[in-house]
Amino acid sequence: LxxxxxxxxxxxxxxxxxxxxxxxxxxxxxxxxxxxxxxxxxxxxxxxxxxxxxxxxxxRLYLGSQGRFYMSDLGRFVERSAQGAFTSEEDIGEYHREFSKIANRL
Known part of the structure; x- marks a missing residue:
């Protein structure tokens, strides 16, 4: 962004x-x-x-748009993800990429 x-x-x-x-x-x-x-x-x-x-x-609308992540960002991401269903390997891959993007910068 x-x-x-x-x-x-x-x-x-x-x-x-x-x-x-x-x-x-x-x-x-x-x-x-x-x-x-x-x-x-x-x-x-x-x-x-x-x-x-x-x-x-x-x-401010986008997680990590300023290149920084916080534990609260990871918590919100996990909470949002828990509300959805993983129906394919693609869903799991997307989750893993997003999770890693945040977690690796903490």
Whole structure:
């Protein structure tokens, strides 16, 4: 996610006003990975929001987006995972990758 925002900043530096928060937020929304992500992120774009505030608010939505994990992150992940069912080897593999991503950085 941090790299995504860096790419948006580089795009704006090359092709638009690099100090324009509105333009950066617009580009981040425009290039969001999918429509549901765009809708979620759009809800954090209130009038007067700066680029820095927008990035901070969005990064708080994602575990580990700032490169740090805490024991509480691992606990929440395990609790959320316990509510779902593993129906395939792919599910187990995905769980293992996500668990490892958090646990290995503690």
């Amino acid at each position: 941090r790299r995504y925002f860096e790419d948006v900043e580089e795009l704006c530096e090359r092709y638009c006003n690099p100090s324009d928060s509105i333009e950066k937020i617009y580009r981040a929304l425009y290039y969001a990975p999918d429509p549901s992500t765009e809708d979620l992120w759009r809800s954090y774009n209130t009038p007067g929001t700066t680029w820095g505030q927008f990035k901070h608010n969005i990064m």
